[in-house]
Amino acid sequence: xxxxxxxxxxxxxxxxxxxRTAYLLCGDWHLxxxxxxxxxxxLLRHWKRxxxxxxxxxxxxxxxxxxxxxxxxxxxxxxxxxxxxxxRPAAGLDTDQRLDVLSLxxxxxxxxxxxxxxxxxxxxxxxxxxxxxxxxxxxxKSHAARALxxxxxxxxxxxxxxx
Amino acid sequence: MDLTQAMLAATDNxxxxxxxxxxxxxxxxxxxxxxxxxxGTALAAVLVGGIVVAQQPAGHVxxxxxxxxxxxxxxxxxxxxxxxxxxxxxxxxxxxxxxxTESCFVGAGRLGDALTTVLSDxxxxxxxxxxxxxxxxxxxxxxxxxxxxxxAGGDLEVRLRGSETTTAGFDAWRASRCLQATCRVEQHDGxxxxxxxxxxxxxxxxxxxxxxxxxxxxxGGLVEQQLVSIAVAxxxxxxx
Numbered sequence: 389x390x391x392x393x394x395x396x397x398x399x400x401x402x403x404x405x406x407x408r409t410a411y412l413l414c415g416d417w418h419l420x421x422x423x424x425x426x427x428x429x430x431l432l433r434h435w436k437r438x439x440x441x442x443x444x445x446x447x448x449x450x451x452x453x454x455x456x457x458x459x460x461x462x463x464x465x466x467x468x469x470x471x472x473x474x475x476r477p478a479a480g481l482d483t484d485q486r487l488d489v490l491s492l493x494x495x496x497x498x499x500x501x502x503x504x505x506x507x508x509x510x511x512x513x514x515x516x517x518x519x520x521x522x523x524x525x526x527x528x529k530s531h532a533a534r535a536l537x538x539x540x541x542x543x544x545x546x547x548x549x550x551x
Numbered sequence: 552m553d554l555t556q557a558m559l560a561a562t563d564n565x566x567x568x569x570x571x572x573x574x575x576x577x578x579x580x581x582x583x584x585x586x587x588x589x590x591g592t593a594l595a596a597v598l599v600g601g602i603v604v605a606q607q608p609a610g611h612v613x614x615x616x617x618x619x620x621x622x623x624x625x626x627x628x629x630x631x632x633x634x635x636x637x638x639x640x641x642x643x644x645x646x647x648x649x650x651x652t653e654s655c656f657v658g659a660g661r662l663g664d665a666l667t668t669v670l671s672d673x674x675x676x677x678x679x680x681x682x683x684x685x686x687x688x689x690x691x692x693x694x695x696x697x698x699x700x701x702x703a704g705g706d707l708e709v710r711l712r713g714s715e716t717t718t719a720g721f722d723a724w725r726a727s728r729c730l731q732a733t734c735r736v737e738q739h740d741g742x743x744x745x746x747x748x749x750x751x752x753x754x755x756x757x758x759x760x761x762x763x764x765x766x767x768x769x770x771g772g773l774v775e776q777q778l779v780s781i782a783v784a785x786x787x788x789x790x791x
């Protein structure tokens with residue numbers, strides 16, 4: 389099998405998973421596609437080395453997280469001054485939105501959100517999550533606990549998502 | 552419903568992806584090729600620059616007061632038949648009207664000496680060290696040769712060859728190659744001379760009575776009159 393074929397095969401098998409993970413991280417399918425493309429291009433550049441890795445999935449996941457965290461740091465993501473107040477949804481009125489897992493995740497800071505996605509969607513252990521995020525296991529545990537606490541604060545007892 | 556199920560449900564119906572693997576791979580391949588090309592060009596430029604610097608004569612004497620003293624590289628004249636990179640667009644692919652019978656190697660050496668004399672006359676304050684390096688190319692159908700000299704690191708270029716056009720046809724030849732307002736034809740010693748100026752560059756093309764076409768191009772350092780004197784110099788001929 390040629391290098392190109394191997395790359396195509398890997399991407400074909402993992403594209404959907406990468407897109408879904410990216411979507412849960414950013415909450416936007418267009419941005420998720422951009423992040424996935426960024427990861428795939430980087431992976432293609434280093435495919436010779438990457439294809440020999442024992443944990444290639446972990447490597448791509450880590451690239452995805454880095455791509456997303458980098459995206460969050462871009463200048464256009466920062467605050468900007470405007471002469472008009474932005475339109476915001478009225479808090480606490482929309483039951484569907486409150487129950488929507490994406491709107492709940494959107495309230496979390498990036499790294500806590502990443503911890504939840506890796507732990508509950510990618511089904512990683514605490515140690516694997518810590519490795520993917522480049523932090524200690526204790527940090528992962530505390531991030532997860534605080535993230536769940538924030539989610540619970542946005543729910544009422546008896547809501548379908550009540551954990 | 553637990554969090555895992557909620558996340559799976561949230562990503563259950565993804566829209567069609569805009570990611571095109573083929574386009575992505577083609578783009579990456581193009582980027583890599585471009586990177587190689589740029590790197591190769593830069594590397595070649597550095598190597599060529601290094602060779603040129605290494606071949607500069609160590610102790611050449613500069614004349615006092617000369618704005619751009621012609622420094623002469625100590626290259627050996629190449630053998631006949633090489634293609635020169637100094638084709639300035641004067642070559643049309645047609646053979647000269649009058650065949651050049653002199654051997655190109657002999658001609659290049661003779662013209663190098665003649666140009667040294669002409670330059671010494673025009674630039675008396677400058678030391679010219681012969682032999683001047685010549686670039687030689689065979690003309691079509693073996694009817695002669697095209698010789699080019701680079702002086703002062705390319706600030707002055709002189710090209711000689713048998714002309715494909717007559718004096719009568721010179722103006723039409725000029726019109727087909729030179730339509731800008733900065734281009735004119737004058738008569739010097741009964742010979743038509745084309746003078747073309749652009750930013751920082753002056754080019755003079757003279758058609759000698761014997762059919763030799765001489766082009767002298769300067770990038771600063773020489774005035775127009777000096778270039779005309781070089782181009783019309785009788786010694787610069789391919790029909791000795």
